[in-house]
Amino acid sequence: MATEWMSAEEAEVAGERPRVGVEESLATVIAERVREMRLRHGWTVGRLADECGLSKSMLSKIENAQSSPSLGTLARLSEALSVPVTAFFRGLSEEQDVIHVKAGGGLVIHHRNSAHGQLYQSLGTMRAPHDYLEPMLVTLTERADAFPLYQHAGAELIFMISGKMEYCCGAGRYVLEAGDALQFVGEVAHGPGDLISLPIQFLAVKSLGARG
Incomplete structure (x- = not known):
């Protein structure tokens, strides 16, 4: 960073x-x-x-x-x-060696295809050689016509904090509510689908492998 x-x-x-x-x-x-x-x-x-x-x-x-x-x-x-x-x-x-991010203090990330009502906040990345996790807090407050699907190396964990949504992973569609978790291989196309109950907030943690 x-x-x-x-x-x-x-x-x-x-x-x-x-x-x-x-x-x-x-x-x-x-x-x-x-x-x-x-x-x-x-x-x-x-x-x-x-x-x-x-x-x-x-x-x-x-x-x-x-x-x-x-x-x-x-x-x-x-x-x-x-x-x-x-x-x-x-x-x-x-x-x-310790990254402490206070509530609301995540660094706002602007994705190229993100629309209004979509907030992405990075929760920090450790220095090499321990920089293999990318935690992101995602907040969705408005519905969009379609969300882009993402692919990346490694694996990813989604943990729902609030709201209810359908999450797409490959050919699968998974309904996630507060407290639900979903893990998958990052190379499979994935991303939010239908936003059922707003506002939605979830934690997305990518495990990419050491990059240092």
């Missing part, structure tokens, strides 16, 4: 935005390292902000993992604290 960086100035304009997986872990690790090194110097947030030329509010956001600093900002922090830039990433490997 690519990490999108924003400058301190951009972050102040855009405000806080949802982050998942690696990006959230990265912000958390940097926040801990900056605070740790500042306290080691015996400096207040205001003193460090003056030393590196950042606003006090922006430095506070960085220390609270509310903003991901740009590489330029990290360079200014490293100079002020007399540490290499790489020092801010110490502990990142451990943080990346």
